[in-house]
Amino acid sequence: MAVTKKISLLILAIVIVLFAVSWIAKTGTFEDTGMPLGLSVRDGFLVTFAAFLTLSIFSFLYKDNPYYKFAEHLFVGVSAAYWMCVGFWSTFVGNFIPKVSEGLSNFFEVPYKGFDVFYFIPLILGIMLLLRMSSKIGWISRWSLAFIVGTTAGLNLIRYMRSDFISQVSNTFVPLVVDWQGFGAFFSDLSLNASGQLIMTMSNWVIFIGVFCGIIYFFFSKEHSGFFGGASKVGIWVLMVTFGASFGYTVMGRVSLLVGRLTFLFHDWLGLIN
């Protein structure tokens, strides 16, 4: 126990020394660009601190440790307040106040848009939600939940029916044979462009059968056996292709993010690359 404590203190000491060195060095670099001392000290600190936080998160890959815990807890506090402030200024002051109170509009210096009695609905529902904190009349908060859920249900029902369901179904109406020009031409061109009829035709078949079997897989009220079982098996295979392909396709984006962070460390902080 005593040994591990010594080691962690040693690491802490090293981190503090490195932090200080980086702070001083970065201050120097900023000053060289003609920045006043005060600002250089500030920005030197900010860059160093951001780098420290970056490395603290990465250290999680090795194992959980106090630096990760520090970064995690700081992140939670700062981010919770961030969204509260943004919500307050953009929604509450931006959208709500101008519709209910001229005095408050003037106080927050936002243009008053005329009194709208309907805006008392969210106000009342919002207050009802806060009543949750009282155990006696906490049940009234369910009214606002009911309002939210009703809104969600109403909007989603139509939206999904219209955009996802009807559009996707009609997109499945595809020609069985694309642009027929005789057998010779059909089998001789196996390319993936407008001239490759075989591939285009095959794509349409794959899409049609794939969607068909995929939907069969999602049948809940029928046992998956016989023809149904076979089709749902094909369905799950099609889904597996989808999942494998999506996964492989995503790797690139994830690596980009790491590139971004390493660029910050190598360029903005250490100045190794330009």
Added chain:
Amino acid sequence: MKRKIPVLITFVVGSVLILSVFFPPIETWGEDFSIFFDIIAVFAFFLGGGNLLRIHTKKAIKRQKDWGFSIVTVLGFIIMLIAGLFKVWNDGGIAGDVAAPGSLFQMMYNWIFTPLGATMYALLAFFVASASYRAFRAKNVGATILLVASFIILLGRTPLGTYVTGWIPKSLSIFNIPDLAIWIMTAPNLAGQRAIMIGIALGVVSMSLRLILGVERTYLGVDNE
């Protein structure tokens, strides 16, 4: 009473919004209700922030495990909140943009929030590698299909695919890895996506209907009525 009124509210609000789509005179109600939801959400921030503060101050006061870190959370929260609500060092005063350049709020956003978020996100690069190592194994037909599809796509996303299969004549270009990768993305992948999408659309419609009709109401909890 405590349960019937909420169910009634859901029914009325849901039905009205469905109808509003079809009737031009009230078609903007959907917009208005969306704005209402955002406003209610702001009130809920108080619940959230209160809960966060309560849990972490309690932890700190009771000196529970890792209590020191709870202080970090509370301090971070309070400082950011003050910076944002009072627009500290914001040249624009009360009417200025909350994230105006030079303000404390923007500084903390740029140098704490952003690097932390971006780094957490960047961890994914490591996790896709460990997940593919662990999970892409030819254990059965389904797993093998998963493995092969992702391998072809991975190849297609690099110039390596072109080097390996670049010699294939144009008329057989489907066997060219980058083209094959696109084909997988646009045909079988699309089919799978579409099947899931249609299923989800039906699921959402059905679930919404259950909510509006009041047959699904776990979200209300129960009470001792």
Added chain:
Amino acid sequence: MMHKLLIVMCLLFIAGAGYVSAEEIPDSLKPALPSDITIYPDSGGNVAVIYWFPSADDGAGKNIVTGYALYRSPSPKGSFEVIDTVPPGPNRYIDFLPIDTTVVDSGAPFSPAPVTEVTLADKDNDHGHAVIVKWKTSADDIAGSPSNRVLAYNVFRAESQSGPYLMRGQSASGDTQYDDVGSKEREARDYMPDYTDYYYIIRTKTIEYHPGHKDYFYIVRSITDNPDNYRETSPLQFDGTIYTDSQVYGPVQCFGQWFNSGLIPVLIFVICFTAITVFMIFRARRGAELFVRRLAGIEAVDEAIGRATEMGKPILYVLGLGTAAEIATIASFTILGRVAKKVAEYQTGLIVPCYDPIVMTVAQETVKASYMDAGRPDSYDENMVYFVTQSQFAYVAAVNGVMLRELPATNIYMGKFFAESLILAETGALAGSIQIAGTDEIAQIPFFVVACDYTLIGEELYAASAYLGREPVLLGSLKAQDYAKAAVMIIAIVGFITINLNWDWFVNLFRVAN
């Protein structure tokens, strides 16, 4: 020790960050600009009409606007000279342009043919307050040709035949239609009342100038008593090119329709689906036996709770990043209710970190209810369900921490998930937990499939909530969903056949108009 040092560093940051500088009049104290500024030529291009609506601080708001100053310059970056100052209130200012009369106009001046055959009609399927203006393009408009000298059409509207006409908008050359959509709000500036006569003029604009004419730029400034306290627009272009006005057309009135007939296909689908669902629910209520296939992911839940009890470790339930206004989240509440009930029965620990405060509220309610259902209200602890933060990655950072420190036996992820899905699932795998996931976020399903032990794919998540309830009404709605799927498949086959026979009418049934 370590904690304190870290806190000191945090404070140092705050101390190091201060820097203030501001001397000018703060932006917030400056007067607002006038709005709806439009500038267009009149009298054959000899004058510029500048129209504006008063600033919000003119007679209202801060009420500090004492007038408007107008500036003009031949170039947007040139030196602007003041042309006039006008008192507050709405205004329509006519500026006589300094036309250079020394330039001799050689030959007959070009003048484009006006548009013809203008038709005015109320816009269909809307709430009113909109007129559709259609015309036949000017004879000089050879759209698509590089030698086309017609640039655009400006649409002007007035409430009486003699004017004043105000510019409403612009359409490109070759266009034959402009939708003049006004506001339906009575207090809005472009309020366009229904059942009012409107008259229209369509102006054909060219790209050429009469000799001596050119473009100008105007700046409009809201001024106050303090000469240093003003706000001005960026340079606004006055287009001095040759134009021809059509004759006056009208009157026309706009009015609302009470029903949007373009959405009839959607309505039919909604009605059919509702009817099937209600019918199946009634059938189920009357006691019809309904089969539902097994959902591996859901069956695994019970098993996993048992395992957690044996190991004496808690269960982590993550509701995802959805708000309470997300169907997936609502479905997740039902599953949470079931899990919480089992947990209460087995006396296992439960951890529910929340991303959204409203979701937290509902989750607390749900868990509490489940504990009561299980007859263990005393074991319910408010702190089981808590709020973390409403920021995606901060939330993930915290949940990761919970996974590695509490080492839950089972992690359940149900709801809306985004990029964090794999971070959570891989960290959970690292901690050795059994993982069960379900989401309708298509992009994230692959990650859960790869990294979790069981995954509910898309629709299965919604089905799970009905499946768990085992109530006939819920199963009835599942059955209705299956009928809808069967209908989809039949429609797909019919569509497949009709499109191959080139019968477009069937496909067109599925085109949803706006």
Added chain:
Amino acid sequence: MSNLGLIISLLIIGAGLLWLLIRSLQGKEVERRIIFLFIGLAVSVPLLFNITFSEKATPIVKALYDKIDNLPEGSNILLSFDYGPTMAPEVQPMSDVLIRHVLAKNHHLFLMGLWATGQSLGAEAVDRIIKGDFPEKIDGIDFVNIGYKAGNQGVLNVIVTDFRKLYATDVGGRDLDSLPIFNGIKSLKDMDLLISVGGGFPGVKEWVQFAGDPGNVPTGGGSAAVSAPLLYPYYPRQMLGLMGGIKGAAEYESEFKRHYERFKDMPEPGVKMMGPQTLAHLVIMAFIVIGNLSYFFGKKGKQS
């Protein structure tokens, strides 16, 4: 010097993988941290030693490129910044090259964001690209940034019928009506092309569903690789083109540079980022192979 570093690092990665491969033939599993280490190396090495490859536009990217290229000068194009700083490394190259292309074609450019973070990213793009490469373009005449409004797809619901209902001013606080670029622009329906660059919610999908579809406006997008496959079903009927991930950006950059002599020296973050990508992909593929080998040989070992 840098070549030497490059060769040594590649040798280390190669030898390491070979060693793991041999171990896998004995049925041994690789520890997670070793995989992490290799990924770290595979990404850092090309970054430090700068390896790049040229790209060719695939049809879906070309479609978007051609649309912008073929619209008549002065068309109204709206670009929405639907991402945050965390996603910026992947999608910012797209918005950058799009801004350059739109302004190089003398179109009107409208910037906005459905993400709170999009507002400052838009402003930052104006400073970095427009002020740098197009000093002649005037804010309010050639381009405008109207910023962010809360409400996700609800914002689209509103501005598809009327901008002014939600947006009174641009980010500079100037009244929309005072800006010449907004002359005759009432709603999204007055745009000639909508482009959303993003990768989460709300994003391209919401633009298609809530703006492109109901407003009947051509809609295109740039998306993080993760959500791009999800958007393919909308192509080409509801969405005219899409840049998927950094590769899409790299393809667009290469295409743009090939046709616009003036920008041949512009930064090409997309193309540049493909170096680490290639190496990282190779390492991941190697680990998949290693994983399968150890699975089969490990299983055999247990059975015998």
